[in-house]
Amino acid sequence: MVLKNGGAAGAGVADLSHAPQAMELHADPRLHRFSRAVSFFIPFPRSVIEELLEGPSHTYLHYYRAVNTCIDDLSLRLVSLLEVNGFEAFPIPSSQRVGKHGIGSIFPHRLAGYLAGLGWIGKSGCLVNEIFGPRLRLGTVLTDAPLPPDGPVDDRCGQCRACTEACPASAIKGTAFAPDIPMSERLDAELCDRYQNKVRDRFGKRVCGLCLASCHFGRLQPGNSE
Numbered sequence: 121m122v123l124k125n126g127g128a129a130g131a132g133v134a135d136l137s138h139a140p141q142a143m144e145l146h147a148d149p150r151l152h153r154f155s156r157a158v159s160f161f162i163p164f165p166r167s168v169i170e171e172l173l174e175g176p177s178h179t180y181l182h183y184y185r186a187v188n189t190c191i192d193d194l195s196l197r198l199v200s201l202l203e204v205n206g207f208e209a210f211p212i213p214s215s216q217r218v219g220k221h222g223i224g225s226i227f228p229h230r231l232a233g234y235l236a237g238l239g240w241i242g243k244s245g246c247l248v249n250e251i252f253g254p255r256l257r258l259g260t261v262l263t264d265a266p267l268p269p270d271g272p273v274d275d276r277c278g279q280c281r282a283c284t285e286a287c288p289a290s291a292i293k294g295t296a297f298a299p300d301i302p303m304s305e306r307l308d309a310e311l312c313d314r315y316q317n318k319v320r321d322r323f324g325k326r327v328c329g330l331c332l333a334s335c336h337f338g339r340l341q342p343g344n345s346e
Contacts, residue, residue, distance in 0.1 A: 131160035132236030135269035154262035157232035229258035241297035244331035253338025286334035289315035
């Protein structure tokens with residue numbers, strides 16, 4: 121109820137023990153003690169994402185920050201609820217850059233979302249939900265609470281290459297996701313990062329989002345608006 125009342129459009133529970141190799145590859149070692157992850161998402165307005173097809177958008181940046189703030193607030197509320205009931209919990213920041221080049225994270229939200237059945241991980245590396253596509257932001261709370269887990273859903277990208285072909289940095293390699301495959305084999309994060317730095321030079325802010333806007337799943341249909 122905490123998540124639903126706070127605006128989350130979907131939530132699930134991931135059993136992290138089902139992806140030990142992915143945890144070793146992508147999660148901070150200090151977080152390996154947690155057996156469960158509560159994953160949830162808040163969708164972007166489709167019409168705002170659609171603007172990105174025309175170029176960088178200040179409106180998108182505004183709501184990117186707004187959604188992240190909402191996610192962090194929900195994560196803190198959920199942590200409080202779990203701790204009051206005697207469980208350990210750890211909120212993963214909605215948007216945090218770590219590592220030598222500042223392109224890593226302490227825990228991949230998309231892995232929890234995938235294991236919790238909220239969608240599949242597309243070629244772009246984004247979680248793709250059947251209704252909203254990749255037009256969403258994920259939140260994650262790790263916990264030792266023995267919550268009943270959900271399970272992954274099937275990848276439905278098939279032979280589609282929309283995000284791969286739309287990427288102006290050629291960072292998306294078009295390789296299907298598998299939990300034990302390093303992200304570097306599917307996405308060149310440094311190329312993506314460098315491209316966004318170029319956008320900042322001419323636009324003033326780092327932004328792209330074409331991989332979100334180009335995905336056929338959840339795309340705004342002609343004649344519909346939000």
